[in-house]
Amino acid sequence: xxxxxxxxxxxxxxxxxxxxxxxxxxxxxxxxxxxxxxxxxxxxxxxxxxxxxxxxxxxxxxxxxxxxxxxxxxxxxxxxxxxxxxxxxxxxxxxxxxxxxxxxxxxxxxxxxxxxxxxxxxxxxxxxxxxxxxxxxxxxxxxxxxxxxxxxxxxxxxxxxxxxxxxxxxxxxxxxxxxxxxxxxxxxxxxxxxxxxxxxxxxxxxxxxxxxxxxxxxxxxxxxxxxxxxxxxxxxxxxxxxxxxxxxxxxxxxxxxxxxxxxxxxx
Ligand code: DGL
Numbered sequence: 001x002x003x004x005x006x007x008x009x010x011x012x013x014x015x016x017x018x019x020x021x022x023x024x025x026x027x028x029x030x031x032x033x034x035x036x037x038x039x040x041x042x043x044x045x046x047x048x049x050x051x052x053x054x055x056x057x058x059x060x061x062x063x064x065x066x067x068x069x070x071x072x073x074x075x076x077x078x079x080x081x082x083x084x085x086x087x088x089x090x091x092x093x094x095x096x097x098x099x100x101x102x103x104x105x106x107x108x109x110x111x112x113x114x115x116x117x118x119x120x121x122x123x124x125x126x127x128x129x130x131x132x133x134x135x136x137x138x139x140x141x142x143x144x145x146x147x148x149x150x151x152x153x154x155x156x157x158x159x160x161x162x163x164x165x166x167x168x169x170x171x172x173x174x175x176x177x178x179x180x181x182x183x184x185x186x187x188x189x190x191x192x193x194x195x196x197x198x199x200x201x202x203x204x205x206x207x208x209x210x211x212x213x214x215x216x217x218x219x220x221x222x223x224x225x226x227x228x229x230x231x232x233x234x235x236x237x238x239x240x241x242x243x244x245x246x247x248x249x250x251x252x253x254x255x256x257x258x259x260x261x262x263x264x265x266x267x
Pocket of ligand 1: 011041042073076117148184185186
């Protein structure tokens with residue numbers, strides 16, 4: 001048993017989509033979220049830069065006493081996870097990978113699309129995973145151009161934001177795909193817009209949030225690190241940007257917490 005918090009880290013706001021899934025799945029666990037904010041977006045940056053940011057983030061989370069770190073960022077995972085795991089080999093560090101496996105295993109048309117950042121799609125880690133599961137599946141890779149900026153820029157999406165999403169997603173519609181994998185943790189916040197473009201074409205949108213939450217649970221069990229049952233969890237928010245940005249993380253998380261609470265009531 002261990003009531004210390006779990007640290008969740010991302011380049012910015014996106015990892016809150018993972019934070020949300022962990023909270024829903026493990027409601028007794030306290031969480032500390034670190035949204036870099038200062039160096040976001042990571043997508044077009046070098047591996048060295050991203051590794052340095054990720055290292056600073058883990059150091060900061062450890063100063064706050066976390067028992068485990070979830071790198072809630074596909075880009076930072078592809079760039080830095082091996083380095084982080086070798087530097088902090090005594091602590092479980094969970095990474096994020098696009099849900100290529102479930103998409104490849106369930107596609108009927110044998111064609112899937114993966115939306116992610118430039119860095120993730122070009123990484124060895126992604127290419128290895130794609131090659132492993134996509135023997136008879138064609139994987140269409142697409143950078144979600146402008147998506148991270150949309151999520152960082154505002155919380156309410158209108159026609160302008162829809163247009164940015166439509167420009168990227170619509171060209172996929174005549175490619176014969178039946179799965180769209182969201183390979184960046186910012187993208188689940190754009191899911192309503194992505195699904196609006198897809199309409200009723202029977203294309204399933206998949207992200208990795210729930211699978212990561214299950215993996216976190218599995219590791220907590222394995223290392224006997226679960227919080228006490230019925231414990232009152234605490235939520236803390238950190239950033240390398242300014243107080244205004246930190247407040248934005250708090251507000252966004254509040255909305256997610258309210259939705260999670262409603263979800264429980266309806267169950
Ligand atoms: N949320 C991130 C990811 O999952 C990073 C986006 C970015 O900073 O470019 O890839």
